[in-house]
Amino acid sequence: MKKKNIQIFSKVQFSKDLEIKTMKVGIKSKSKEDVSVVTFKNSANVASVTTKSKTCAANISWLKKIKKNGKVKALFVNSGNANAYTGKIGYENVIKIAKNLAKINNCEKENIIISSTGVIGEQLPIGKILKKLLQEFGKKRIEKQNWLSFAKAIMTTDTFPKVAYKHTYINKRKYNIIGVSKGSGMIAPNMATMLGFIFTDAQITSKQLQQLLKAAVEKSFNNITVDGDTSTNDMVNLFSVKNKNKNKIKDLNKKDFKSFQKDLDEVAIKLAKQIVMDGEGANKIIEIKVKGAINNIQAKNVAFSIAKSLLVKTAIAGEDANWGRIIMAIGNSSAKVNQKKISIQIGDCMIIKEGEKNKNYKEIEISKYLKNKEIIISIDLYLGKGFSKVWTCDLTKKYIEINADYRS
Amino acid sequence: MKKKNIQIFSKVQFSKDLEIKTMKVGIKSKSKEDVSVVTFKNSANVASVTTKSKTCAANISWLKKIKKNGKVKALFVNSGNANAYTGKIGYENVIKIAKNLAKINNCEKENIIISSTGVIGEQLPIGKILKKLLQEFGKKRIEKQNWLSFAKAIMTTDTFPKVAYKHTYINKRKYNIIGVSKGSGMIAPNMATMLGFIFTDAQITSKQLQQLLKAAVEKSFNNITVDGDTSTNDMVNLFSVKNKNKNKIKDLNKKDFKSFQKDLDEVAIKLAKQIVMDGEGANKIIEIKVKGAINNIQAKNVAFSIAKSLLVKTAIAGEDANWGRIIMAIGNSSAKVNQKKISIQIGDCMIIKEGEKNKNYKEIEISKYLKNKEIIISIDLYLGKGFSKVWTCDLTKKYIEINADYRS
Numbered sequence: 175m176k177k178k179n180i181q182i183f184s185k186v187q188f189s190k191d192l193e194i195k196t197m198k199v200g201i202k203s204k205s206k207e208d209v210s211v212v213t214f215k216n217s218a219n220v221a222s223v224t225t226k227s228k229t230c231a232a233n234i235s236w237l238k239k240i241k242k243n244g245k246v247k248a249l250f251v252n253s254g255n256a257n258a259y260t261g262k263i264g265y266e267n268v269i270k271i272a273k274n275l276a277k278i279n280n281c282e283k284e285n286i287i288i289s290s291t292g293v294i295g296e297q298l299p300i301g302k303i304l305k306k307l308l309q310e311f312g313k314k315r316i317e318k319q320n321w322l323s324f325a326k327a328i329m330t331t332d333t334f335p336k337v338a339y340k341h342t343y344i345n346k347r348k349y350n351i352i353g354v355s356k357g358s359g360m361i362a363p364n365m366a367t368m369l370g371f372i373f374t375d376a377q378i379t380s381k382q383l384q385q386l387l388k389a390a391v392e393k394s395f396n397n398i399t400v401d402g403d404t405s406t407n408d409m410v411n412l413f414s415v416k417n418k419n420k421n422k423i424k425d426l427n428k429k430d431f432k433s434f435q436k437d438l439d440e441v442a443i444k445l446a447k448q449i450v451m452d453g454e455g456a457n458k459i460i461e462i463k464v465k466g467a468i469n470n471i472q473a474k475n476v477a478f479s480i481a482k483s484l485l486v487k488t489a490i491a492g493e494d495a496n497w498g499r500i501i502m503a504i505g506n507s508s509a510k511v512n513q514k515k516i517s518i519q520i521g522d523c524m525i526i527k528e529g530e531k532n533k534n535y536k537e538i539e540i541s542k543y544l545k546n547k548e549i550i551i552s553i554d555l556y557l558g559k560g561f562s563k564v565w566t567c568d569l570t571k572k573y574i575e576i577n578a579d580y581r582s
Numbered sequence: 583m584k585k586k587n588i589q590i591f592s593k594v595q596f597s598k599d600l601e602i603k604t605m606k607v608g609i610k611s612k613s614k615e616d617v618s619v620v621t622f623k624n625s626a627n628v629a630s631v632t633t634k635s636k637t638c639a640a641n642i643s644w645l646k647k648i649k650k651n652g653k654v655k656a657l658f659v660n661s662g663n664a665n666a667y668t669g670k671i672g673y674e675n676v677i678k679i680a681k682n683l684a685k686i687n688n689c690e691k692e693n694i695i696i697s698s699t700g701v702i703g704e705q706l707p708i709g710k711i712l713k714k715l716l717q718e719f720g721k722k723r724i725e726k727q728n729w730l731s732f733a734k735a736i737m738t739t740d741t742f743p744k745v746a747y748k749h750t751y752i753n754k755r756k757y758n759i760i761g762v763s764k765g766s767g768m769i770a771p772n773m774a775t776m777l778g779f780i781f782t783d784a785q786i787t788s789k790q791l792q793q794l795l796k797a798a799v800e801k802s803f804n805n806i807t808v809d810g811d812t813s814t815n816d817m818v819n820l821f822s823v824k825n826k827n828k829n830k831i832k833d834l835n836k837k838d839f840k841s842f843q844k845d846l847d848e849v850a851i852k853l854a855k856q857i858v859m860d861g862e863g864a865n866k867i868i869e870i871k872v873k874g875a876i877n878n879i880q881a882k883n884v885a886f887s888i889a890k891s892l893l894v895k896t897a898i899a900g901e902d903a904n905w906g907r908i909i910m911a912i913g914n915s916s917a918k919v920n921q922k923k924i925s926i927q928i929g930d931c932m933i934i935k936e937g938e939k940n941k942n943y944k945e946i947e948i949s950k951y952l953k954n955k956e957i958i959i960s961i962d963l964y965l966g967k968g969f970s971k972v973w974t975c976d977l978t979k980k981y982i983e984i985n986a987d988y989r990s
Binding site for chain 1: 813
């Protein structure tokens with residue numbers, strides 16, 4: 175999937191209104207690019223969804239403040255330092271970056287979005303950052319759109335860059351939806367250490383962008399978990415970038431809205447699933463489908479109860495058909511459950527049917543299935559029409575290795 | 583702690599009304615005892631707290647049914663098989679055991695408590711169990727009180743037997759409180775795969791026992807987490823066993839109630855902490871104290887958000903003073919938090935004081951402290967009077983090893 179995606183990606187003809195610069199500041203390491211600036215020659219419309227953490231980072235506070243503008247001139251992203259829990263100085267550093275980029279771009283600082291990811295509790299090397307910005311933007315500007323460099327420069331513990339692309343049609347005209355994301359640990363609902371930037375050259379109002387993004391996140395980034403931890407820094411942005419054709423921006427009609435939503439959802443889900451695939455130490459991606467709940471919220475609750483269970487995640491890591499742990503996890507959810515009605519399927523194999531162990535169930539078949547890299551667990555609660563689909567990964571020793579020694 | 587406890591334990595002079603039999607049935611393995619029966623010559627008063635799991639085991643359904651009796655003649659405990667998600671047959675097997683023990687003891691089946699722990703989804707070897715019970719109780723009965731054999735026979739993945747003892751005074755007379763427990767994984771609030779049996783020879787009514795037990799569990803068994811998973815089978819029972827002195831059973835007065843509660847809490851906390859110490863793969867026990875929350879519930883919420891965070895647990899495993907993860911976990915709780923007021927202390931070392939990094943904080947001191955086996959993390963939210971103390975353990979590769987291959 176990785177290679178295929180990257181190939182498609184390099185051929186995309188996206189609006190020349192968007193320019194990507196990536197650079198090495200030395201926040202993450204000396205050898206890797208760690209700052210990206212995406213500039214929009216004409217301001218882009220933008221929508222944002224941010225972490226619900228009560229100890230959110232300085233840049234998130236800034237985004238919350240300027241969010242209602244719905245207009246953006248430049249997006250700044252750094253990796254290696256989260257600028258979280260950095261107090262007054264941390265927030266002042268955000269303002270400094272915004273002011274500098276505003277000056278370079280001849281706009282208001284309120285049109286600069288800042289995004290950070292990395293270690294919590296350390297100050298940004300602000301001097302170095304500002305110096306580099308001045309150097310880079312002093313040079314003659316060349317229209318560059320190296321999506322892959324962008325996807326790489328935002329990585330922290332990620333092992334591969336995450337990109338997704340789809341074209342979409344509005345009124346029979348073709349447009350692009352391109353996204354990059356990062357994240358591999360501290361991933362859980364309500365935006366984890368996870369950044370997602372999705373760009374379209376379809377002309378959409380900020381208001382509709384916000385509706386579209388919120389719905390897409392609910393089906394994608396908010397439906398994944400690696401370790402149940404939610405971060406201080408996460409955000410997903412959706413940008414509508416001006417293009418040469420200069421269609422007038424007006425509200426999409428119902429039909430176009432719906433079809434755009436579908437394509438956006440697909441891009442968002444692709445990006446979210448790549449985060450799970452790259453889950454720290456993960457060998458397998460696990461899809462959990464729950465139907466028959468009282469409502470969608472309860473379905474999601476059951477799905478996440480399974481997706482977050484360390485015992486389920488370690489069983490899958492061990493390729494062990496220990497369905498008792500799935501039962502246990504269903505029982506722990508806050509959703510309404512009647513244990514005499516539950517059905518559980520792993521892959522195509524029905525293990526529990528309406529509360530009874532399936533007599534034809536052969537453990538050897540499931541054990542064979544569990545050797546796959548993608549595992550699907552399907553639950554039916556037989557109580558209502560609630561449905562949810564979430565993704566997680568298995569939990570391996572490698573996760574512990576990575577996280578017991580992250581900062582050293 | 584283990585050895586000291588066991589030594590004290592062997593000298594306890596407990597009411598001869600209580601008899602313990604332990605036996606090998608071959609549920610767990612052929613070489614180890616896996617069934618225990620505690621019999622009360624005169625019925626004991628009893629209180630119970632059980633798992634809140636919606637997929638609870640057959641024996642829990644039985645206990646819920648008979649709980650209101652408040653009287654027990656015998657307690658049956660098996661390890662190696664949870665008798666959970668075993669449908670109609672599973673429940674019938676519970677009734678069979680209760681009927682058999684009722685016949686042996688010449689009482690009603692409603693005075694038999696059944697407790698099971700082990701693998702989910704497999705039927706008990708009921709023929710073998712009933713045969714063994716008949717054999718054992720056909721023999722001449724000898725008053726035996728081998729607490730240690732009992733504590734060992736209820737173990738599953740536990741690496742040591744868990745016991746606690748304290749004497750208590752009512753009206754200047756000395757009584758005993760003795761407890762055994764088991765559990766090392768699938769441990770979380772609301773009773774995890776965790777069994778606790780506490781016995782006293784103080785004469786207390788069932789109603790007061792229930793109040794005492796509920797309050798004690800809230801400070802002990804419900805304040806520990808190993809992996810955030812809650813099991814189908816857990817229960818804690820508190821028994822008031824008749825003794826020779828034959829005091830009349832009447833309600834404890836306020837003062838005696840309070841002092842008994844204190845001693846009971848101490849026994850319950852000792853038992854609960856041993857479960858965390860024996861957490862699967864754990865090297866360290868972590869105590870998390872939260873004060874200054876709006877109320878006790880919110881304090882517990884923050885404490886558990888830290889205690890359940892894989893990133894915090896792996897950081898402690900790696901002896902890494904990564905306090906950013908503690909900040910992240912506080913931010914994830916549903917409690918009210920003002921990040922500008924939070925204080926965080928690891929051991930005696932103040933890292934964050936009222937939202938600011940302590941200038942005198944030396945990472946090397948914390949790194950040294952983190953080499954200890956018992957780690958204390960103290961949080962002050964400076965918002966109110968809410969307080970909570972919970973315990974967890976670090977998360978190591980050994981946990982994955984144990985759980986990726988439990989059934990094989």
